[in-house]
Amino acid sequence: MSERVLLRHLDVPNIRKLDVYLAQGGYEAARKALTTLKPEEVTEQVKASNLRGRGGAGFVAGMKWGFLPKDSPKPVYLCCNADESEPGTFKDRAIIEWNTHILLEGILIAAYAIKSHTAYIYIRGEFALGAKHLEEAIAEAYAKGFLGKNIFGIGYDLDVYVHRGAGAYICGEETGLIESLEGKRAYPRIKPPFPAVYGLFGSPTIVQNVETLSCVPSIMKNGPAWFKAIGPETGPGPKIYCVSGHVEKPGLYELPMGMPLRAVIYDYAGGIRGGKKLKAVMPAGSSFPVLRPDEIDVNMDFDSMRKINAFLGTAGIIVMDEDTCMVRALEIVDRFYHHESCGQCSPCREGTGWLHKLLVRLEEGNGQAEDIDLMNKISDNMMGNTVCVLADAAAMPTQSYISKFRDEFLAHVTLGRCPLKKNGATHQHAA
Amino acid sequence: MPKLEIDGREVTVEDGLNLIQAAERLEIEVPHYCYHPGLSISGNCRMCLVEIEKMPKLQIACNTRVTEGMVVKTTSPKVKAAQAAVLEFLLINHPIDCPICDQAGECKLQDYYMDYGVYRSRFPLQEKVEKRKVVDLGPQVVLDQERCILCARCTRFLDEVTKTSELGIFARGDRCYIDLFPGKRLDNLYSGNVVDVCPVGALTSKDFRFKARVWYLEKTESICTLCANGCNIDIYHRRGQMYRFRPRSNPDVNQYWMCDEGRLWYKELQKESRILRPLVRGEQDFAAVSWDDAVDRVVSRLTHIKEEHGAGAIAGIIGAKATNEEVYLFSRLLTEHVGTELVAGLSWSPANASHDDFLIKADKNPNTHGLRALGLLNGGVSAADVLAAAEKGTVKVLLIFAEDLVPACGPEKLEAALGNVEVVVFDTDYSGTTEYADTVLPIGTAPETDGTFTNYAGRVQRIRPAFAPPGEAKPGWEVLSHLGVKCGGTDYLSSSEVFAELANKSPASAGLTYSKLGSHGVQLPEGEQSAKPATT
Ligand SMILES: Cc1cc2nc3c(=O)[nH]c(=O)nc-3n(C[C@H](O)[C@H](O)[C@H](O)COP(=O)(O)O)c2cc1C
Ligand code: SF4
Numbered sequence A: 001m002s003e004r005v006l007l008r009h010l011d012v013p014n015i016r017k018l019d020v021y022l023a024q025g026g027y028e029a030a031r032k033a034l035t036t037l038k039p040e041e042v043t044e045q046v047k048a049s050n051l052r053g054r055g056g057a058g059f060v061a062g063m064k065w066g067f068l069p070k071d072s073p074k075p076v077y078l079c080c081n082a083d084e085s086e087p088g089t090f091k092d093r094a095i096i097e098w099n100t101h102i103l104l105e106g107i108l109i110a111a112y113a114i115k116s117h118t119a120y121i122y123i124r125g126e127f128a129l130g131a132k133h134l135e136e137a138i139a140e141a142y143a144k145g146f147l148g149k150n151i152f153g154i155g156y157d158l159d160v161y162v163h164r165g166a167g168a169y170i171c172g173e174e175t176g177l178i179e180s181l182e183g184k185r186a187y188p189r190i191k192p193p194f195p196a197v198y199g200l201f202g203s204p205t206i207v208q209n210v211e212t213l214s215c216v217p218s219i220m221k222n223g224p225a226w227f228k229a230i231g232p233e234t235g236p237g238p239k240i241y242c243v244s245g246h247v248e249k250p251g252l253y254e255l256p257m258g259m260p261l262r263a264v265i266y267d268y269a270g271g272i273r274g275g276k277k278l279k280a281v282m283p284a285g286s287s288f289p290v291l292r293p294d295e296i297d298v299n300m301d302f303d304s305m306r307k308i309n310a311f312l313g314t315a316g317i318i319v320m321d322e323d324t325c326m327v328r329a330l331e332i333v334d335r336f337y338h339h340e341s342c343g344q345c346s347p348c349r350e351g352t353g354w355l356h357k358l359l360v361r362l363e364e365g366n367g368q369a370e371d372i373d374l375m376n377k378i379s380d381n382m383m384g385n386t387v388c389v390l391a392d393a394a395a396m397p398t399q400s401y402i403s404k405f406r407d408e409f410l411a412h413v414t415l416g417r418c419p420l421k422k423n424g425a426t427h428q429h430a431a
Numbered sequence B: 001m002p003k004l005e006i007d008g009r010e011v012t013v014e015d016g017l018n019l020i021q022a023a024e025r026l027e028i029e030v031p032h033y034c035y036h037p038g039l040s041i042s043g044n045c046r047m048c049l050v051e052i053e054k055m056p057k058l059q060i061a062c063n064t065r066v067t068e069g070m071v072v073k074t075t076s077p078k079v080k081a082a083q084a085a086v087l088e089f090l091l092i093n094h095p096i097d098c099p100i101c102d103q104a105g106e107c108k109l110q111d112y113y114m115d116y117g118v119y120r121s122r123f124p125l126q127e128k129v130e131k132r133k134v135v136d137l138g139p140q141v142v143l144d145q146e147r148c149i150l151c152a153r154c155t156r157f158l159d160e161v162t163k164t165s166e167l168g169i170f171a172r173g174d175r176c177y178i179d180l181f182p183g184k185r186l187d188n189l190y191s192g193n194v195v196d197v198c199p200v201g202a203l204t205s206k207d208f209r210f211k212a213r214v215w216y217l218e219k220t221e222s223i224c225t226l227c228a229n230g231c232n233i234d235i236y237h238r239r240g241q242m243y244r245f246r247p248r249s250n251p252d253v254n255q256y257w258m259c260d261e262g263r264l265w266y267k268e269l270q271k272e273s274r275i276l277r278p279l280v281r282g283e284q285d286f287a288a289v290s291w292d293d294a295v296d297r298v299v300s301r302l303t304h305i306k307e308e309h310g311a312g313a314i315a316g317i318i319g320a321k322a323t324n325e326e327v328y329l330f331s332r333l334l335t336e337h338v339g340t341e342l343v344a345g346l347s348w349s350p351a352n353a354s355h356d357d358f359l360i361k362a363d364k365n366p367n368t369h370g371l372r373a374l375g376l377l378n379g380g381v382s383a384a385d386v387l388a389a390a391e392k393g394t395v396k397v398l399l400i401f402a403e404d405l406v407p408a409c410g411p412e413k414l415e416a417a418l419g420n421v422e423v424v425v426f427d428t429d430y431s432g433t434t435e436y437a438d439t440v441l442p443i444g445t446a447p448e449t450d451g452t453f454t455n456y457a458g459r460v461q462r463i464r465p466a467f468a469p470p471g472e473a474k475p476g477w478e479v480l481s482h483l484g485v486k487c488g489g490t491d492y493l494s495s496s497e498v499f500a501e502l503a504n505k506s507p508a509s510a511g512l513t514y515s516k517l518g519s520h521g522v523q524l525p526e527g528e529q530s531a532k533p534a535t536t
């Protein structure tokens, strides 16, 4: 893959401006789709491309669109999930802020495909610049007739609204997002029914991640076969890898899906900072299992990751060097889930707090050996047993940290302090 | 009608039921906190997990609809372990308040942890999340945030049933708490119901708090008599004292709810003003007499007046607070045994009586419909006709059953009408009307009486005596039966006998008996509810 698609702003300055975007062939994919294809045909092509969701779960986008009821009298809604709050994940933000029109074009094509006339972009509240750039781009698109009434003269109408969140991770969960859009507390809904059947305002709704939608124009432009050839056929396409932590060159890397994790860390991100040794990687944001250094010869795609009991998630690659305390690292992860659990389900509400408090105690050197197994048990009891998967997102890393770095957890108990700190100094905590 | 198997037993149920409801049909209780049949499904407590064949994960029973051929296990080791885990989660931050908690004895948390043997074995954490303990929500309800398990039943009730949304859930995770929205008070007509829906001791009733331990109380099925809706209730009582009313579910009448005024109505039924003995007016004041003396006196007066002035000098007015049995016996006594036609029903409510489009009816009587069905409110003789006749002097004796005529007819009118008439009052409490009485016969209130009321919609519903009337008071049907016997009528042994007889007077209710009325009553067919008045 030679040309960057999603991070094209790195190659073409100012591509967030409509005139620049148009000069690059912008909105031609949408024009082609809307003027030459029926909605069902667009859906077919997206399905044929095997485009899988980039928001974490990796569900085949075209298939999800196919779940919409055929003859519903209700309006269909498209929600673009721009709530990007997963730790170690900052890819959607780049697209929104600097390659804004590719997202709008993706929304236009997707909305046409699912016969929706109203799309909402639910954007994380902290993304003030992103919201501003979106509003500007939307205004430009309306002015040029790419949004609004009778788009491309085919009698198709689409309105796009930006809705800014108020700052909760759970608003990124698709049904939490829908509740929040409806003006309610972002309590995820029990499923079934799924949003495709009963979503926003009780109407059929498709929720799709920013990066997922931003892939759609290139599929329309180059065809599903082109897309499928980028990386593994079962989950192909251009992919943004977010690398953070103890590497020489943290940042975003747009590469084909299925890059070896080792290559991303060492060849692209410049390897471990200061020539240190690698200790651990969270390859998928914070919601999935951690990997040891001997596990990084894996390809970063949905199916390869599953084979080693890991996940691709958002491809938020958090790299930790040899000086990292794994108890402290997990304490930070679980602090996040403790803070962000919406509090609806008993196992998640109580379990996230329980885990976090045990970790704080352990990390301060006041833990007991039984606490380690207790955390495992608590995680077991949280998993697979709640309204949304936030509980699993806390339990999975917890269990993997404990099983893969057990000695370090035990050392905190036996030494009564962190073995990596001298003179019994403890870390600072934000409660 | 899907057929499924639950714990090895087959059951066929209607489509659309969830697994908690289906299991109930087999008398299997799937433990649950957040599910309530009168509210939307929330699925948050995760207590109702069950194992379903061919499903890898446990499923919540409350959000799983029955399907044909489903095989469900509610007590497998996997299910038990998961439920024990949920309980453990619920208990980590729960205060150990049971000895001072009003909910003790009817707390689902207490019940289930006994069942599951989760005895707080793993409590490594000292610091529980602290929340507010005594939050005054409104006139009826107090909240203890620490006891709350965040099942959202209360908020769903206020969002979905009253649509007043006074309460919300605030904060996130284990810091979540229930509270009033800013500027709001939990002060709606149905606010007390949140106490009933709360599965733990987080919401308690100001009225009932600390009054009694529930396990000392008896429970009797009854009907609220404060308005014509006839909400089904349970009376909680002990030794003739009532402690609270709570709604009893009846899908056709009140679903699971009752209004706050009805809930507190028990207090009005056990006031100081109760009449405890039969009374006869003496030189100045009432003198207590025995029942025999009182009844003999009434009978001899009736006989005497009839001989002297004819049956037309005797009249009766009966209020819509009387049971169907009382109305029937009263009407029979006067029309059949005495032979007068001057018998009127009276259903009176204040002009500005409160009502809404949910449960509360402007008709503040429990049995207006029954009076009408028994022919006493059908444009025949009215209470006004009777009083006019009394004023003219043609009526010499007036029997007034279960109605205070002062607010209903106005004091001047009553003074004019009753000034020169001999008055016999059958009632529970002293009132403006008993001031005019020459003889007072004390009868029981609804909680002390066996009988039926017919609600505004024509549903015949049963009340059962929770305890005997105080002092020497007797259930009204018994007093009327006694009088009837003395006047040559039938001696009824029970109110059920009276009911069976009166039911057969009308084709609409023919064949009805108390046992057929059951707990939920029977709806009479529309249009043909009216029975002929008892004929002479
Ligand atoms: C706790 C939680 C937080 C989530 N946050 C996000 C998010 O910020 N952005 C996102 O796209 N998806 C997020 N998801 C995933 C969404 O629920 C949903 O699967 C996704 O938006 C679907 O889009 P996709 O198929 O294009 O990935 C989250 C899921 C969970 C359980
Ligand atoms: S799993 Fe956690 S975050 Fe998700 S709905 Fe339940 S309590 Fe909320």
Ligand code: SF4
Pocket (backbone or CB within 6 Å): B147, B148, B149, B150, B151, B152, B153, B154, B155, B178, B197, B198, B199, B200, B202, B203
């Ligand atoms: S107060 Fe009671 S009903 Fe309301 S959420 Fe808490 S436990 Fe549930």
Ligand code: SF4
Pocket (backbone or CB within 6 Å): B224, B225, B226, B227, B228, B229, B230, B231, B254, B258, B259, B260, B261, B262, B263, B359, B360, B361
């Ligand atoms: S609505 Fe009427 S019958 Fe029901 S509880 Fe209130 S007063 Fe009683």
Ligand code: FES
Pocket (backbone or CB within 6 Å): B031, B032, B033, B034, B035, B042, B043, B044, B045, B046, B047, B048, B049, B060, B061, B062, B063
């Ligand atoms: S009763 Fe089913 S989850 Fe609470």
